[in-house]
Amino acid sequence: MTTITLRQMRYAISVASSGHFGRAAAACAVSQPALSQQILALEALCGTPLFDRLKTGVRLTPFGRDFIALAKTTVETADALDDFALGRTGRLERPLRFGLIPTVAPYLLPRIYPALTENLPEIAFAVSESRTEALLASLQDGRLDLALIATDPPPGGPRLMSRLLFDDPFVLATPRSELAATPVTLSALPPERILLLDEGHCFRDQALSACRLDGDQVAHAFAATSLATIVEFVANGQGVTLLPQIALRKEASDPRIAIHPIDDPSAGRQLRLVWREGTPYTAIFDRITDVIMRIGEPADG
Incomplete structure (x- = not known):
């Protein structure tokens, strides 16, 4: 049958x-x-x-x-x-399924993955990248064990444990040819000049909040699927954008880009690990948290 x-x-x-x-x-x-x-x-x-x-x-x-x-x-x-x-022995007998959001994975993984494999040699990692909503859904239905997100888990969703990793402040990226007062006041930026990720990315919502804009004000604006695409447009003089500090090593290396601090200390996000409540692997996740906190936090400046 x-x-x-x-x-x-x-x-x-x-x-x-x-x-x-x-x-x-x-x-x-x-x-x-x-x-x-x-x-x-x-x-x-x-x-x-x-x-x-x-x-x-x-x-x-x-x-x-x-x-x-x-x-x-x-x-x-x-x-x-x-x-x-x-989990009776506290060991994973299969790869640990670890998901990260797209505005974190390309910047943090190259730094933390070698440290994770060195500090947890008994763990095999199966790493994937997806948006926050999909990561939380995968935690709920068991396709993921652990996720790295940049928002608080929403109320009414799966029962999750959460560990704060570190703050990730925002900076403003402009064409180097454009002069800007330092630090920058985001509310003074023309909305039509601000380049954003497309809808569904939590970083887009956080950037809108930092600039005190709503979706209607930028509905006509350019929307990209990656920060790398946006930075290329900025370098070509087609607008400005917010970048998380964690991305600066990779995205701010272009000499056509200028980086400016922001005068609002609340303009930023918090990166955190989340996993399902009641998992027998909490001790492993705590070790992963410690490694990421030690290795991954972006340097000031």
Whole structure:
């Protein structure tokens, strides 16, 4: 008798979370055809579709909504049982699944990864990059063990433990040809000159808050998918942008860029590690926290 597998449930949960087969496949580290085949097999077992296929993505059917709710509970229970069985010794018998947001991963990982592997040689790391919402969803459904984010976990979500790593202040990047008073008053910047990441990045929301702008004021503005793209536009004289201090080693090396401090000490973010409450691996996560706090904090200036 063919039965529904945990893998199929994880794939379905990922599709439901992302609303898109391609993004779900990337999050699950499989090819889209392989994921689609498993979803089709799952729907055949259920005898009805889980998703309505749309031009721009997918949408849960009424049956699919009920299925996903039960699947999440089943996967969480299976993961808890797995953690309980494997965690009795406090050791991980599989790679530790560690996710980071895109405005942290390219700047922090090259510094902390060698230190993590040196200080925790018994741990294999499976590292991924995704936006905050997807990371929290992956923690909830068990696809991640640990995440590094730059916001407080939202209320009403999964029950998480959180450890503050360090503050990451913002600075202003301008074309070197532009003169700017130092330190800069963000509220004085013309909104049409501010270049931002596209919607869905928490750094965009934090930059808007620091500049005391709302989405309507910059709805017409350029929006990029990476800080590297924005910095190139700034270097070409097409605007200004906020950068987290952690990114300066990589993004501020271009001689066409000038970096200015900001006169508002609250303009910044806090980086933190989060994991599911009740995990047997808290001692491991505490060790990871200590390594990152020692190695990763950006230098002043």
